[in-house]
Amino acid sequence: MQMKTMNITSHLKRNFMRSAVVGAAVFASLPSFASEQVLDLYLVRHGQTQWNLDKRLQGATDNVLNETGKRQAAELAQRLAGVSFAQVYSSGLRRALETAAAIGAKTPVTPLSTLNERSFGKFEGIFEDDRSAPLFAEFGRRVSVLDDSLDGGESLQSQADRVKAAVRQITSRHTSGSVAVVAHGGVTPLVLSALLDIPVPEAVARIKQANDEVYMVRIQAGHTPVVWKLVTRSTLEQL
DSSP states (O other), rough: OOOEOOOOOHHHHHHTTOEEEESSSSGGGGOOOOTSSSEEEEEEOOOHOOOOHTTTTOTTTTOOBBBHOOOOOOHHHHHTTTOEEEEEEEESSSSHHHHHHTTTTOOOOOEEEGGGOOOOOTTTOSSSGGGGGGHHHHHHTTTOOOOOTTTSOOOHHHHHHHHHHHHHHHHOOOOSSEEEEEEOTTTTTHHHHHHHHHOOOHHHHOOOOOOOOOEEEEEEETTTTEEEEEEEGGGGOOO
């Protein structure tokens, strides 16, 4: 197993997500602080859906995992088998709940609608390529504007506010141990924004979490939070 860590405050501007862990044991062998109050928060993106595969903007559309996504969830559960989760929190959308159920087979899963993906309004379901080129270009110009609700959707500021409220709820309930949060590609950056005090537009622009990818944030009173990223054999280039 190899491991890299970093101080987020001093290195954010250079290499925010370079921290990594390799191996089937995943985070189970990270340094422990038995005598101190430490919370390890595992941030998981759901497995693949058909819309992910088709490169369609999914947003709040309540799709289920496809066969690849189900396999990813099962493999992720195996990788995290060495972690004893006190609680698994999930978005209320089915793709996240299915992934959370695999991870939390022996752990209570609590759905939180505040962890749901953002509704993209008129852009929901469009293709992220030339098939919807004009709309996708417009979406790209508008998606990071904090107060733009995307013609019937939700604004980024609204989503950021509710995700921050979810983070406060979770971290107030749990001050130590290991907790999983299973959500979405648009939610994890906002969780990290709240935990690491990163401006929302920067977090959304710079943090790109793939399907079934895992980050772990170690939160310890009086210390700057530290982030690790799970790197598997298929993503060794990220080391």
